Amino acid sequence: MTQFTLIIASILGGLSVIFGAFGAHALKKNLTEEQLKSFETGVKxxxxxxxxxxxxxxxxxxxxxxxxxxxxxFIAGIVLFSFSIYGLVISSAKNKKLRFLGPITPLGGLLLVCGWCLLFYTILNIS
Incomplete structure (x- = not known):
């Protein structure tokens, strides 16, 4: 499980750099300030x-x-939260907003919160 976690973490970290660069350079011309901020939130x-x-x-x-x-x-939360934001922003910029992604973003956020709660629980039980 440890190696799996590290591999997924490195892939997601590398993709965030790629998506950040993509947003800052390729999408900057096509997005509004608000859309760009949303995309950056997903990357962060x-x-x-x-x-x-x-x-x-x-x-x-x-x-x-x-x-x-x-x-x-954490993994599911990252995918659902960040990738739904990417999809919403890019589809909105093309005037074909994928509205079904809207409810997925908070579900991803909830999974991230669950990850943090489980991390807290794990830390309390480490002795």
Whole structure:
């Protein structure tokens, strides 16, 4: 589980750099300020949580069910939160807004919060 966590963290971290550059250069001409800020929010949250996954992978043994759920919560939360924002922003810029993605963003945020709660629980139980 540790190697899986580190691999996914490195992929998500690398993608956040790529998406950040894509947003700053390729999309900047086509997005409004508000859309650009939303896209940047997705990139920031993706990078922050990729770093959290790296720290978890290097510092927690990931042996219990709650530790496994924590990792999966962070991964699913990143994908649902950040990628739904990317989809909403890009589709909106093309005047074909994918409205079904709207409810997915808060679900991703909820999974990120679950990941943080499980991290808190894990830290309390490390002795």
């Amino acid at each position: 949250y993706q990078m922050y949580h990729a770093i959290v996954l790296l720290l978890i992978g290097f510092n927690i043994k990931l042996e219990t069910a709650s530790e496994t759920y924590m990792v999966y919560s």
